Amino acid sequence: MAEQPELTVQGWGPPGTRVAHVAEGGTLELTADKSLAKALPKAARKHLARELGWTPRRTPPVPLDDVELAASRLPVPVRAELVTLLGQENVRDDRGSRLRRTGGKSYLDLVRRRSGDASDAPDAVLTPADTAEVVAVLQLCSRHGVVVVPFGGGTSVVGGLSGTDVDDRPVVVLDLARMSGLVSVDVPSSLVTAGPGMRGPALEDALAEHDLTLGHLPQSWEFATLGGYAATRSAGQASTGVGRFEDLVASLTLATPSGVLEVGHPPASAAGPDLLGLALGSEGTLGVITELTLRVRPRPEVEEYEGWSFRSWAAGLAALQRLARHDLLPDVVRLSDPDETRANLLLSGGAGARALRGALRSRGHGSGCLLVVGWQGLPTLVRARQRAATSLLREDGGKRAGSRVGEAWVRHRFEGPYLRDRLLDHGLLVETLETAATWSALPTVYDAARRALREALAGPGKQPLVMTHVSHGYATGASLYLTVLADRDDDLPLQQWLGAKRASTDAVLAAGGTLTHHHAVGADHRPWLDREVGPLGVDVLRAVKASLDPAGICNPGVLLPS
Numbered sequence: 001m002a003e004q005p006e007l008t009v010q011g012w013g014p015p016g017t018r019v020a021h022v023a024e025g026g027t028l029e030l031t032a033d034k035s036l037a038k039a040l041p042k043a044a045r046k047h048l049a050r051e052l053g054w055t056p057r058r059t060p061p062v063p064l065d066d067v068e069l070a071a072s073r074l075p076v077p078v079r080a081e082l083v084t085l086l087g088q089e090n091v092r093d094d095r096g097s098r099l100r101r102t103g104g105k106s107y108l109d110l111v112r113r114r115s116g117d118a119s120d121a122p123d124a125v126l127t128p129a130d131t132a133e134v135v136a137v138l139q140l141c142s143r144h145g146v147v148v149v150p151f152g153g154g155t156s157v158v159g160g161l162s163g164t165d166v167d168d169r170p171v172v173v174l175d176l177a178r179m180s181g182l183v184s185v186d187v188p189s190s191l192v193t194a195g196p197g198m199r200g201p202a203l204e205d206a207l208a209e210h211d212l213t214l215g216h217l218p219q220s221w222e223f224a225t226l227g228g229y230a231a232t233r234s235a236g237q238a239s240t241g242v243g244r245f246e247d248l249v250a251s252l253t254l255a256t257p258s259g260v261l262e263v264g265h266p267p268a269s270a271a272g273p274d275l276l277g278l279a280l281g282s283e284g285t286l287g288v289i290t291e292l293t294l295r296v297r298p299r300p301e302v303e304e305y306e307g308w309s310f311r312s313w314a315a316g317l318a319a320l321q322r323l324a325r326h327d328l329l330p331d332v333v334r335l336s337d338p339d340e341t342r343a344n345l346l347l348s349g350g351a352g353a354r355a356l357r358g359a360l361r362s363r364g365h366g367s368g369c370l371l372v373v374g375w376q377g378l379p380t381l382v383r384a385r386q387r388a389a390t391s392l393l394r395e396d397g398g399k400r401a402g403s404r405v406g407e408a409w410v411r412h413r414f415e416g417p418y419l420r421d422r423l424l425d426h427g428l429l430v431e432t433l434e435t436a437a438t439w440s441a442l443p444t445v446y447d448a449a450r451r452a453l454r455e456a457l458a459g460p461g462k463q464p465l466v467m468t469h470v471s472h473g474y475a476t477g478a479s480l481y482l483t484v485l486a487d488r489d490d491d492l493p494l495q496q497w498l499g500a501k502r503a504s505t506d507a508v509l510a511a512g513g514t515l516t517h518h519h520a521v522g523a524d525h526r527p528w529l530d531r532e533v534g535p536l537g538v539d540v541l542r543a544v545k546a547s548l549d550p551a552g553i554c555n556p557g558v559l560l561p562s
């Protein structure tokens with residue numbers, strides 16, 4: 001079994017975390033070195049300091065013991081009833097349990113925790129064992145007016161675990177860690193049933209025994225859970241090929257205060273509107289996903305990754321669009337814009353970076369764009385798809401940068417969050433945002449998002465670095481994933497990012513982008529939900545919530561506008 005490291009309260013995983021490395025069947029050791037000097041090459045530090053107007057400085061989190069935590073507000077009689085239901089050991093209100101389940105891993109969450117603020121901590125943490133216990137907890141909490149926030153891996157980056165409530169009711173977190181077992185594997189039907197608290201590495205380990213894989217690999221894969229993926233409509237690094245997580249869910253069980261919903265009927269059904277779609281992306285607002293049946297596939301016999309370079313972003317986008325039109329998109333598609341390509345070269349060392357630098361220079365693409373592509377499956381099919389895509393990429397001006405570039409990406413693909421901790425320790429703002437747009441709207445959305453971020457975060461002698469890549473391709477369009485680095489405003493760090501987030505979200509929506517492509521709505525995007533689904537769409541969601549959760553206790557701080 002893969003190891004199960006815990007997320008840290010003020011950052012990502014602990015140093016020395018080991019990641020089962022699906023692609024190579026081995027194990028990758030992440031050292032997560034504490035010092036910036038080791039995490040970031042000297043040239044990169046100098047370059048970033050110059051480009052951002054950043055003065056590298058020590059901005060460590062306050063010691064964990066100094067994080068402020070108010071006393072639990074859970075009424076004693078309610079606590080006693082919960083203990084009767086779940087057992088003493090599954091109702092916790094000690095400091096460690098509450099702090100470890102406080103918020104998620106967005107920049108805002110981390111800045112709060114790093115400054116010692118845990119005002120959004122839950123009043124207690126419950127660990128139920130099965131669907132019946134979850135329903136019983138939801139009904140008990142409905143009776144007593146206690147808010148329930150489902151907690152999977154705690155990796156939300158949109159304030160999905162904020163637990164805010166307009167009526168300021170007590171809040172319990174329902175941690176699904178005990179519901180993390182494999183229930184069944186139906187090999188002929190390519191279906192696996194598992195608990196919502198199961199993490200990606202554990203599932204992949206279990207499936208490997210049957211020569212199967214799910215293939216869902218978001219960057220948060222070490223910690224995020226199956227229930228969390230479904231509740232947020234997550235997308236993984238190979239989603240262009242295997243599909244988004246919602247495409248992988250065949251059916252699920254949703255425990256609600258009004259009872260249990262079983263939705264989804266594989267292989268297919270025409271019995272009215274698909275209620276499964278209501279549970280996917282519901283972010284805990286309708287109840288708790290307590291079991292999932294997922295579509296799996298044979299483990300790929302081969303995986304091929306390679307780098308390509310393009311003279312410009314426009315040329316790279318045009319090439320991807322043509323691949324999409326001919327149904328030739330690889331399983332992994334990542335096209336980095338010139339800023340991200342340049343940053344990749346600066347931030348990473350080693351053979352991959354050397355190979356990429358050489359490839360870009362020798363092909364006259366010195367300030368061009370890197371495309372990483374990956375194919376998975378049977379050798380004959382991979383070869384045929386690769387050959388067909390290669391000829392289109394060449395026709396569109398792409399130059400092959402080689403497999404070392406692709407393999408370097410595979411090796412380092414889970415390391416970004418560890419580096420983020422080190423950058424936060426040294427006075428930087430580091431955050432990401434994402435959207436999707438049709439191929440026609442993509443260039444406008446890209447320009448609008450970048451311009452808004454740059455304007456919002458610029459100051460005297462300061463300029464943010466905004467790096468973008470296409471992370472998932474579709475026949476109709478693609479997603480854009482933006483990473484922002486800026487010198488942090490040490491006095492008003494929250495306001496600094498909130499202003500940039502507001503400006504960029506407005507700009508993205510006005511240009512025709514979606515509110516989110518895979519991070520979900522959470523607390524951070526909820527003010528804009530009606531811009532995407534319309535006021536009537538919001539009313540429909542409210543009506544469904546009123547039916548399943550009449551007391552409004554299920555994660556009321558997210559998704560629906562307040």
Ligand SMILES: Cc1cc2nc3c(=O)[nH]c(=O)nc-3n(C[C@H](O)[C@H](O)[C@H](O)COP(=O)(O)OP(=O)(O)OC[C@H]3O[C@@H](n4cnc5c(N)ncnc54)[C@H](O)[C@@H]3O)c2cc1C
Binds near residue numbers: 231235237
């Ligand atoms: C460094 C980093 C990298 C990331 N990379 C990706 C990526 O590549 N792709 C991607 O899609 N996302 C990514 N994310 C975002 C995050 O990992 C996903 O949103 C993930 O799906 C959340 O899963 P989780 O188990 O951690 O859920 P949590 O963070 O615990 O919860 C997320 C939301 O779902 C609700 N929820 C959780 N479990 C259940 C359940 N069983 N029933 C009902 N509601 C539930 C919670 O209440 C909350 O609103 C990343 C996040 C980080 C910090």
